[in-house]
Amino acid sequence: MRWVVVDVPLDSSGAGRGEERAPAALRGAGLVDALGADDGGRVDEALLRDPARDPASGLIGAAGLRRAGEAVTARIAALMAEGRRPLVLGGDCAILPGICRALPRTTELWFVDGHPDFFDGATSLTGEAADMDLSVVTGHGPAAAIGQDGPLLDPGSVHLLGHRPPTDDSSRAETARIDPAIHQVPAPELLAMGAGTVGAGLAAGGDGPAWLHLDLDAVDPRDLPAVTYPEPDGLRWPDLVALVTPLARADRLLGISVTDLNVDEDPDGRHTRRVVEVLAEVLGTAGG
Template identity: 80%
Template sequence: MVVDVPLDSSGAGRGEERAPAALRRAGLLQSLAADDGGQVDEARLRDATRDPVSGVIDAAGLCRAGAAVTARIVEVIAGGSRPLVLGGDCAILPGICRALPPVTELWFVDAHPDFLDGTTSPTGEAADMDLSVVTGHGPAAATGLDGPLLDPDRVHLLGHRPSSDDSGRVEVARIDPTIRQLPAAELLRQGAGAVGASLAAGEDGPAWLHLDLDAVDPRDLPAVTYPEPDGLRWPDLVALVTPLARADRLLGMSVTDLNADEDPDGRYARRVVEVLAEVLGRPGPAARPG
């Protein structure tokens, strides 16, 4: 079941906000034979002001959006469906994780670790700090809750290649050491398909797959807000994600960071739809929490 969460955590209404609509125009529902779970209307920020206490842009609006996302994901999973959540940017992740059992394993595929906080983030966007928030290292103002939403030891950070500037070095130093990291270069050395298959078969219990499309090399997908070089090419991404997306224990998947403003003719949205149709294949039964 496809659920739209058009959240752009800059509060400026950038192209990520229009990504769910762009993917639908590109034929996503038809390609996946998916049910339509509608849109989380509360998931829009319109205040670009950075909260002086937490350092997060529109912290109050972000909490409201997150609570609405949580309620929708709980409803979808309880109804026996497997949600495919279309962002928006990675700030949708805390709201999703609040809906999941704390023992959920998170497969986090992203060009960036997203491990800054309200002080170290140069932007104040919650998408800079979503993984730190869900593992208990980010500002509580982003969710309105204290403490981790998921166990860091059950998080796999995959395909990242953080920048070498001061912000990137600070971010890498903040990453919880219990998080299992496989940067893009090492992932490719081991073989993307082998990594995906090993993770899919590796542990018991429920799992969630989060895919930030900037994990793809900008030579293949330039229509993202914060592109990083030396990423996964499309065949690598497909090889990595296919076994994860088809795992029986998968509760659902989120896809973020297509910037529709950088894709005026829709060619990249169509390519993303083709890839999602390939990796998801025929829809299977929803995994059950627990």
């Protein structure tokens, strides 16, 4: 099954940061051709231009965020109804709730991220929905983000992979909120177990549908500094390739989302080109 590349240039700060331009930059660096992928176009409704924080939900651009999510849901649902496999290029992690609303509730989520993304509207210091996406899809974030209450996915089917241990009061508060049903493999544990071993075990660990969400700040900033919120002691590129390759090539995979490349931090484009190289290595023969 060929990949179909869909751009969702959502930057949940509402300020038009470099994440918004990442899908176009990845295309410009040759990603679609490198994968031999089909072109699924851009979700134009995902552009957010409201930096105001909603006092009720704590979200920046709450109304625009819901509109963006609805448009993402419609696009992903339509592609999957045609039997196609989406590769969704963000933007930031705020694209995830719209994607998950298009998935069967039984979907297993492989969530690779440098952060747990488990704040809510009251605890997030920024108000960016990218702080809260995993809490939203598991029913612990502001309902205003998706316009409905309750989880989109079963927390027991979520695997949180590659996040860093908390280092301050804010991150400790975030970690304390994580639903205990979520399976966690923080970066130090993942590296000790072997990234390839973890990835292969997950890929072979079930027979239901799965989705892979890859936030590029899971990569150590020594290898990829071009993200908005870098965290030290993450996965090096070989670790990420070892982890993601078996997941991306699992027959039960419905699709992949890739987020948080900040091209403002990549003026010469070398990190963007490296992301394309890695994605081509990992996904090039996935699904045929």
